[in-house]
């Protein structure tokens with residue numbers, strides 16, 4: 034206990050031991066509540082880890098920006114045509130898809146934080162690649178914040194597509210009429226900053242009552258009414274299925290890092306033949322500047338790195354709170370002891 038703590042406790046002692054008991058009992062209660070909350074977090078952390086392990090497919094992926102640069106190097110080769118979501122839709126509708134190349138549709142959903150998206154877009158500029166960034170208006174970041182607002186404008190001016198990552202069915206508690214109203218509201222907000230041509234459904238929870246894109250399934254007239262050229266799931270997969278069924282393309286592959294799956298992205302690109310389409314979804318939130326090796330000699334995945342970071346923070350916090358709890362209990366016991374034996378026992 035520090036000198037300050039002693040003075041503090043002595044100050045209370047002067048006002049009477051009853052106040053002291055109430056104070057430490059309250060402190061003990063608060064610390065107990067925080068401790069239980071941390072235990073609940075640990076349970077969630079464990080289930081996330083199970084989910085992550087269940088979706089691992091290969092140990093070869095490194096979700097680092099170094100790896101991403103190598104992926105961009107690969108995409109920059111002659112044999113690929115890298116398209117934004119809106120490009121793909123427009124080229125298909127004008128019957129002008131570059132079928133003499135491996136077509137790559139490159140899309141990013143900015144779910145949690147724009148900071149890693151900044152970095153990802155910078156790398157794409159450096160490699161001459163343009164992609165689509167789908168941005169939330171109801172996520173944990175504010176698109177009207179000056180820095181983010183300016184970034185969106187710069188991206189759009191530099192040739193990137195900015196789309197809306199919408200979640201209005203979820204936010205309207207699955208009321209379809211209200212969801213349409215909110216969708217228009219959100220589109221207008223994003224369009225007050227940049228032009229918006231496509232939208233993309235966000236998954237708010239693993240098992241939603243309705244997926245956000247069902248608002249378009251229920252009312253397809255929304256596309257024309259809201260001047261939307263396509264939906265990143267409904268429209269793109271409809272086109273891909275149509276192209277394959279009609280024999281215009283050999284095949285298509287959808288690669289997504291959802292749940293931080295391990296994917297051999299570069300290998301998948303190299304294995305693709307001319308006449309195939311690869312639709313890529315990369316969440317910038319899942320990628321990092323560097324990763325700590327957790328297994329001897331082998332490269333590590335972003336998922337494991339993030340989980341490891343979370344575990345370290347949890348272990349540190351648990352140690353601190355455990356220590357505080359022990360002290361609080363000791364203080365309360367000490368007060369009881371003093372009440373029985375008297376202060377001379379100190």
Ligand SMILES: [Zn+2]
Pocket residue numbers: 142143144198234235236
């Ligand atoms: Zn999302």
